[in-house]
Amino acid sequence: MPAEQILTNARVVTADEVFLGTVAVRNGLIHDVSEGVSQLPQAQDLEGDYLLPGLIELHTDNLEKYMNPRPGVDWPPASAVLAHDAQIVAAGITTVFDALAIGDVNPKGERMRQLPIMQSAIAEAEQRGHTRAEHRLHLRCELSHEQTLEVFNELVESPLVQMVSVMDHSPGQRQFAKMEKYREYYQGKYHLSDAEMEVFIETQIANSRRYSDDYRRAIAVECRQRSLAIASHDDATVEHAQESADYGMSIAEFPTTVEAATVSHQLGLKVLMGAPNIVRGGSHSGNVAAADLADRGVLDILSSDYYPSSLLQAARLLADNNEGYDLPRAMRTISLAPARAVGLNDRGEIRNGLRADLVRAKSHDKQFVVHHVWRSGRRVF
Known part of the structure; x- marks a missing residue:
């Protein structure tokens, strides 16, 4: 150079x-x-x-696609990280927060088994200088899983961890307030029979009642002590947004309603929405459209989530189609705003x-x- x-x-x-x-x-x-x-x-x-x-991505589970390119196929982790990294940098992303999901709601899933493998592979690639983008870790904590707090306390020791989000994907609330959407999404995704789906629903509701509130509180306290950025996830009501602010959260990921997004924004949380939501013209879960939040002036950050190239495409669409978003403002949603939200001032x-x-x-x-x-x-x- x-x-x-x-x-x-x-x-x-x-x-x-x-x-x-x-x-x-x-x-x-x-x-x-x-x-x-x-x-x-x-x-x-x-x-x-x-x-x-350079774009800054705060929430992507794109690596999982390379770890398991087909059902039942485990790809060598070092190779998976490099393939993921290549796609990330080709999308213009120079800093990426790889999201590691703690607590798998999938009854047939492999996420918990793969957690330490993925963390080690990312850390080794970074240490050896093999990655082209800079990789940090984002711990996604599923609060309705019994092992979440225990695993979080282990993984949070990694120096690559700089962001944590807390979520509850149990049915009947937040992202899946509409039960038919919950059934459609999870039954199709995990290929469950009707009987298996009923058991799945009952289990998720019971686990949420047992663990969610206590785990949310404990994880928020630990993040504040470590000065880690913490995000809420799928807030749906004014009460949800207020609770997130009270816990000291700085980012509101994917609020599902205009009310939750607006109050989050007013309380100082940076509202993060999915770039695929912009590109596709709406939410795949039937929740609020990100473009609607942009029109109301309460959209702060975009995340590619599951499709890296959507980040730059969504910013261009914002600039072209949404009043009040010229190109500099649209670009701030994928560069300056996410950087400042997680304390990256350089x-x-x-x-x-x-x-x-x-x-x-x-x-x-x-x-x-x-x-x-x-x-x-x-x-x-």
Whole structure:
């Protein structure tokens, strides 16, 4: 990596504006941002393409698809991490929080068995410098599982853990307030018979009543003591949002109603919604559409969730289709806002002194096409 790089003739997208300009990078940091085209012979001509800040992904379970590419198939974990990382960086994501699910509601699932394998594989790839994006860990804690608190207390010791979310996917509330949606989703996903589904529902309701409140409280206390970002998940009511604020949560992941999102936003929680929700035009669970929250001014962060390339596509759709979202504001939902929500103050925008995490993208058919990605000034894609 050269000590200094000059990227010029680019449509530079800062946190506040877009202009034809030049970005100078020195020793992995943004050294200068200016309007105009550099005439220096060593400058790299970006030919009018967009220069965007590296994207920051707070919630993705994309790695699971590579760990188990087909039912009953366990892929070698080191290979799975690298394949996942390649897809992440190709989407323009330079910092990713890999979500590890603690507490599997799937009666035939393998998540709990794979937890330590996935954590070790990510940590080893990071330590050896094999990853192109920077990987952190996000612990997703299913509160209605008996082992969740015990496993959380073990995994939270990892230095890669920087974010935790708490969720309760039991039927009849939050994401699945509509019982028919719950049946449709889980019976289809886990291929349960009608009898198996009835047992599954009864078990989830009982476990929620037994564990959820105590585990939520204990995990929130531990996160505050460790200064970890903590997120609520699927809040549906004003009371849910208030409870999350009272526990010191800073992010509201996927609120399911306008009321919960609005109150969360008013209470200072950053409202995070799924980028696939924007791309597809609505929620797959029948809950509030992310675009509706954008129209109301209460959408702060987008997450690709299960589809990495949706992140940049959703930001472009926001800028093109939602009043009040120009390109800089839309880009903040996938760069600056998620960075600040988890305490990353050294990245997330194109500004002097910050890390040179950058994305060169062409505009084609109302989409951004990623061509180059730099992480700390080093080209990784």
